[in-house]
Amino acid sequence: MKLAKILGAAILASVTSVGIAAAQEVKVGIAAEPYPPFASLDSSGEWSGWEVDIIKAVCEAAEMDCVITPVAWDGIIPSLTGQQIDAIMASMSITEERMKTIDFSDPYYNTPAVIVADKSMEIEPTAESLSGKILGVQAATTHQAYAQKHFADSAAEIRVYQTQDEANQDLVSGRIDATQADSIAMSDFVNSDGGACCEIKGNVANDEAILGKGVGVGLRKGDDELREKFNAGIAKILEDGTHAEITSRYFDTSIYAD
Amino acid sequence: MSGLRAMMRPHRLFLMALFAGFVIWCALSLRWDWVPKYAPLALEGLWVTILLLISTSVLGFLLAVPLGLAQAVGPWYLSAPARAFCTIIRGTPLLLQIWLLYYGLGSLFPQFPWIRSSELWPYLRQAWPYAVLALTLSYAGYEGEVMRGAFSGVNKGQLEAGRAFGMPRFTIFRRIWLPQAIRNVLPTLGGETILQLKATPLVATITVMEIYAVSSRVRAETFIVYEPLLLLALAYLLIAGLITLLFRRWENRGSANPELPRTRREKNLPLEG
Amino acid sequence: MVLLIDLSGLSDALELLSLSPPGWGSNLLRGLVHSLQIAFGAFGMGLVIGLFGAYGKLYGGPITRDLLAIYTTVIRAVPELVLILILYYVGTDLINKASQAMGYGRVEISGVIAGIWVLGIVQGAYATEVLRGAIKAVPPGQIEAARAFGMPTLTLMRRVTIPAMMGFATPGLANLWLIATKDTALLAIVGFNELTLETRQAASSTRAYFTFFLAAGALYLIVTLGSGVVFGRIEKWARRGQPSLRGGGR
Numbered sequence: 001m002k003l004a005k006i007l008g009a010a011i012l013a014s015v016t017s018v019g020i021a022a023a024q025e026v027k028v029g030i031a032a033e034p035y036p037p038f039a040s041l042d043s044s045g046e047w048s049g050w051e052v053d054i055i056k057a058v059c060e061a062a063e064m065d066c067v068i069t070p071v072a073w074d075g076i077i078p079s080l081t082g083q084q085i086d087a088i089m090a091s092m093s094i095t096e097e098r099m100k101t102i103d104f105s106d107p108y109y110n111t112p113a114v115i116v117a118d119k120s121m122e123i124e125p126t127a128e129s130l131s132g133k134i135l136g137v138q139a140a141t142t143h144q145a146y147a148q149k150h151f152a153d154s155a156a157e158i159r160v161y162q163t164q165d166e167a168n169q170d171l172v173s174g175r176i177d178a179t180q181a182d183s184i185a186m187s188d189f190v191n192s193d194g195g196a197c198c199e200i201k202g203n204v205a206n207d208e209a210i211l212g213k214g215v216g217v218g219l220r221k222g223d224d225e226l227r228e229k230f231n232a233g234i235a236k237i238l239e240d241g242t243h244a245e246i247t248s249r250y251f252d253t254s255i256y257a258d
Numbered sequence: 259m260s261g262l263r264a265m266m267r268p269h270r271l272f273l274m275a276l277f278a279g280f281v282i283w284c285a286l287s288l289r290w291d292w293v294p295k296y297a298p299l300a301l302e303g304l305w306v307t308i309l310l311l312i313s314t315s316v317l318g319f320l321l322a323v324p325l326g327l328a329q330a331v332g333p334w335y336l337s338a339p340a341r342a343f344c345t346i347i348r349g350t351p352l353l354l355q356i357w358l359l360y361y362g363l364g365s366l367f368p369q370f371p372w373i374r375s376s377e378l379w380p381y382l383r384q385a386w387p388y389a390v391l392a393l394t395l396s397y398a399g400y401e402g403e404v405m406r407g408a409f410s411g412v413n414k415g416q417l418e419a420g421r422a423f424g425m426p427r428f429t430i431f432r433r434i435w436l437p438q439a440i441r442n443v444l445p446t447l448g449g450e451t452i453l454q455l456k457a458t459p460l461v462a463t464i465t466v467m468e469i470y471a472v473s474s475r476v477r478a479e480t481f482i483v484y485e486p487l488l489l490l491a492l493a494y495l496l497i498a499g500l501i502t503l504l505f506r507r508w509e510n511r512g513s514a515n516p517e518l519p520r521t522r523r524e525k526n527l528p529l530e531g
Numbered sequence: 532m533v534l535l536i537d538l539s540g541l542s543d544a545l546e547l548l549s550l551s552p553p554g555w556g557s558n559l560l561r562g563l564v565h566s567l568q569i570a571f572g573a574f575g576m577g578l579v580i581g582l583f584g585a586y587g588k589l590y591g592g593p594i595t596r597d598l599l600a601i602y603t604t605v606i607r608a609v610p611e612l613v614l615i616l617i618l619y620y621v622g623t624d625l626i627n628k629a630s631q632a633m634g635y636g637r638v639e640i641s642g643v644i645a646g647i648w649v650l651g652i653v654q655g656a657y658a659t660e661v662l663r664g665a666i667k668a669v670p671p672g673q674i675e676a677a678r679a680f681g682m683p684t685l686t687l688m689r690r691v692t693i694p695a696m697m698g699f700a701t702p703g704l705a706n707l708w709l710i711a712t713k714d715t716a717l718l719a720i721v722g723f724n725e726l727t728l729e730t731r732q733a734a735s736s737t738r739a740y741f742t743f744f745l746a747a748g749a750l751y752l753i754v755t756l757g758s759g760v761v762f763g764r765i766e767k768w769a770r771r772g773q774p775s776l777r778g779g780g781r
Contacts, residue, residue: 345755366741
């Protein structure tokens with residue numbers, strides 16, 4: 001039974017090739033689903049975008065050896081606690097709910113949440129205006145939590161997508177009336193060819209308990225050493241202008257506010 | 259009774275004690291405080307799953323009959339497309355089929371503005387019609403292949419006998435061919451339906467709120483990973499067990515009928531002899 | 532109608548699918564390679580588990596048999612998607628905890644290995660049933676004869692049981708291989724870079740959902756049809772010298 005032997009050897013080899021990670025290597029988890037302009041995959045298989053540049057800059061400033069590791073967004077916190085990754089830099093807002101499970105670094109950007117809808121539609125970012133409408137949000141985001149708290153009673157339906165891209169796609173196709181998401185990601189979308197149908201209808205009223213205090217690096221509870229490193233890295237790139245320089249490459253305005 | 263005695267064998271008692279210990283450990287050391295809050299949603303999701311399972315299995319089976327028939331005896335212009343359909347469905351992942359139907363078709367809508375003003379638009383906006391369509395086609399593809407074998411497997415002599423009696427072709431099909439073919443596939447139907455059950459969670463990726471989607475939501479909102487998944491696995495186990503029981507009953511009833519004439523004939527045998 | 536759109540957009544589609552950037556063809560092919568790696572590894576691991584499982588179910592003690600019955604029943608009743616999530620999170624978590632308890636620090640588990648591990652356990656349950664059926668189909672006289680000659684158990688397994696059952700097992704195993712290739716698509720949901728996820732990324736980056744999903748479907752179909760031919764050959768080889776199962780009387 002040569003076949004069985006070869007197969008057995010192959011499996012044994014693949015199992016034993018499971019190595020021990022180098023001690024200094026920090027695996028930074030990003031969402032495996034594209035989230036332009038923060039992180040998107042180009043056709044050569046490379047990740048790029050504002051957040052990817054920031055990851056590289058922070059890691060360089062903090063003298064860390066970082067490896068970008070794409071993980072499914074809705075499983076990104078379990079992946080962190082399960083030690084498949086060491087840090088999350090995937091536009092994750094610092095919220096009280098998440099703080100019960102993981103720690104966060106200082107914020108590295110902060111943007112409001114907006115409602116986007118078809119240009120011809122008269123919608124305002126309020127519960128009354130959304131009554132009877134179908135609202136799409138991405139799963140496991142602050143937007144989902146916000147919509148479920150503030151809009152669930154008035155909206156006809158809150159539809160939950162695995163990625164924001166799919167919600168956008170259904171907005172274009174007309175299956176949903178509006179979507180709630182991050183303002184920067186949405187302005188990128190409505191300025192693209194695919195999003196020409198739609199426009200930003202305004203910011204939703206702030207609810208800091210749900211929307212959080214800006215976006216930070218997600219870390220395992222008690223991983224203080226790594227948190228200090230990330231904080232130092234973030235402080236350094238804010239101070240020496242790297243953050244502003246990267247931002248200016250992508251956006252017209254600053255997206256960092258205290 | 260023998261089943262009960264088999265359960266009371268010492269090693270089984272030991273295994274059951276271990277299992278009970280596991281359940282108690284789960285109940286005590288895992289977090290279940292989220293259950294009351296999400297229970298109504300979970301029941302709704304369970305209902306959606308069962309509804310999807312039943313409707314797509316029935317519709318899929320209805321579609322599988324002509325597919326199987328076309329492949330078994332149809333002329334080439336019917337059998338070739340039927341065979342191609344079954345090959346494509348069986349040869350590609352269901353997840354991809356679901357996404358192609360939902361997002362692929364959805365991406366074509368903006369090019370045809372009249373779709374949005376058509377009567378069908380309220381349905382096309384929903385996710386469930388796509389879920390039902392994708393799951394139905396999938397079931398039909400797999401079962402169509404099985405039905406092909408079932409139709410070919412029916413004893414040709416019986417069909418000839420029907421023809422000799424001057425039965426119209428459709429009556430032969432309805433009274434002889436179809437019932438026998440269905441009896442042939444009955445033992446596989448239970449397994450196919452469990453496979454269909456296992457396919458239903460895939461439609462959660464196109465926003466249908468079935469039981470798997472509910473567990474994902476619990477996971478996303480509470481960051482509790484294992485407990486919702488364990489409960490979900492238990493729910494699927496129970497449904498699968500129920501399907502097995504139902505089909506076993508149905509099969510026993512179905513197989514009781516062909517036995518009947520034979521036993522009667524055997525009883526009559528001495529009288530005739 | 533769909534065909535018309537595709538024809539008018541054919542040149543666009545070809546450009547999107549071309550192998551060098553800005554085409555996404557090479558991404559899809561890379562995803563396909565990952566899918567095949569995982570499928571191959573999982574199938575192999577499933578075979579090994581299945582062989583032990585089948586022997587355990589046929590010749591094992593009462594506890595082994597009961598445990599195997601629980602394993603195959605649970606795996607075959609719970610959706611693969613749920614199993615993948617449980618095995619993926621629990622498995623990597625447990626391995627890391629064990630490794631840290633032994634003082635090794637964190638273990639690096641690549642996506643391909645984790646995928647093989649997760650799908651292999653699922654495949655093992657099906658393979659157990661397929662191989663058990665195949666072993667039972669081997670005429671018991673052959674095995675008894677070998678025993679009467681005083682053949683040791685392992686030699687018996689290697690020289691008699693496995694070669695004799697291969698013919699019976701091949702159709703079921705071919706089916707399992709197809710399930711393995713299609714199940715790799717489910718790993719997209721936990722974020723593995725296999726064909727379906729690469730397709731999804733390409734589709735959402737370019738908004739050409741239709742083109743990319745069709746292209747990926749074609750790739751899967753090529754794999755399926757290709758494997759069908761290969762397994763047909765294997766079955767012919769495995770059943771050499773045995774009467775054909777189908778069409779004997781025709």
